[in-house]
Amino acid sequence: MNLFNLSIKKKLFFISMISVISITCLILISLLFFSRIGQIGDITASVLKYQLRVKEVSINFNEYISTGEKEAYTFLIKGLTSIRVTDGTIARLYELFKQGDSVDQAIEKMIKTSPNPDAMKKVAMLVYSILDTEVSVKLYNQSVKVNKVTLNWLELIKQYHGIDDSVEKKQLLSQINAIEASMPSLMETTHTIMNEIADYFSLKIRKVFIIIGSLSIILIVAMGFFITKSIIGPLNLTMNFVNEISEGNF
Numbered sequence: 001m002n003l004f005n006l007s008i009k010k011k012l013f014f015i016s017m018i019s020v021i022s023i024t025c026l027i028l029i030s031l032l033f034f035s036r037i038g039q040i041g042d043i044t045a046s047v048l049k050y051q052l053r054v055k056e057v058s059i060n061f062n063e064y065i066s067t068g069e070k071e072a073y074t075f076l077i078k079g080l081t082s083i084r085v086t087d088g089t090i091a092r093l094y095e096l097f098k099q100g101d102s103v104d105q106a107i108e109k110m111i112k113t114s115p116n117p118d119a120m121k122k123v124a125m126l127v128y129s130i131l132d133t134e135v136s137v138k139l140y141n142q143s144v145k146v147n148k149v150t151l152n153w154l155e156l157i158k159q160y161h162g163i164d165d166s167v168e169k170k171q172l173l174s175q176i177n178a179i180e181a182s183m184p185s186l187m188e189t190t191h192t193i194m195n196e197i198a199d200y201f202s203l204k205i206r207k208v209f210i211i212i213g214s215l216s217i218i219l220i221v222a223m224g225f226f227i228t229k230s231i232i233g234p235l236n237l238t239m240n241f242v243n244e245i246s247e248g249n250f
Helices: 008-067 070-087 089-098 103-110 117-129 134-162 166-246
Strands: none
Touching (some): 008 070, 008 166, 070 089, 089 134, 134 166
């Protein structure tokens, strides 16, 4: 298609279409960006809920120590088991994706054991979207680390429940208290990694914005140049023709 042979109306239409397409792309990218940020927000909220459950387990453990009731112990183990399932979700999803599973396949395998299926689905989509990035490795390693800590926590409490020797109980209690004291730091690290993920998406979207914006400006300027040239060219020929006639050159 020769742009110089198009009418001015069609040329203006081309510029309008380029502008509309560019704006549409930018809007779609913005929606994608806010969708990702929304996912991160949901997961951060889940982390906060997780922290509350950790606090509850600590309170339940203290109650169990004070009362020694079987019901308190059962409730405590149930809470800790739920925590272990939750903090192992990211690591398990990461491993499934590395094995070649799709998001739907991974969700299908994980959903039956998840205490919060909706949150797990959001986590799955987020982990898949950052797969093979440095921050995804950090998130995976942190999930594995926290899971190991809570597994150790669970096992120590079971040991504490199963022995009668006061000296051993005191030693185990010291280890259990050390784990409880380490949990806030682990959660803070998780929050830091979530912020890094948000920065990753922000940088990625910003780059796409710059590329699309730059290409749009270049295309619009180029079209404007061609349109101006296609108008001025014939206009100059007309003016030259008029000048020739005015000078008597028929």
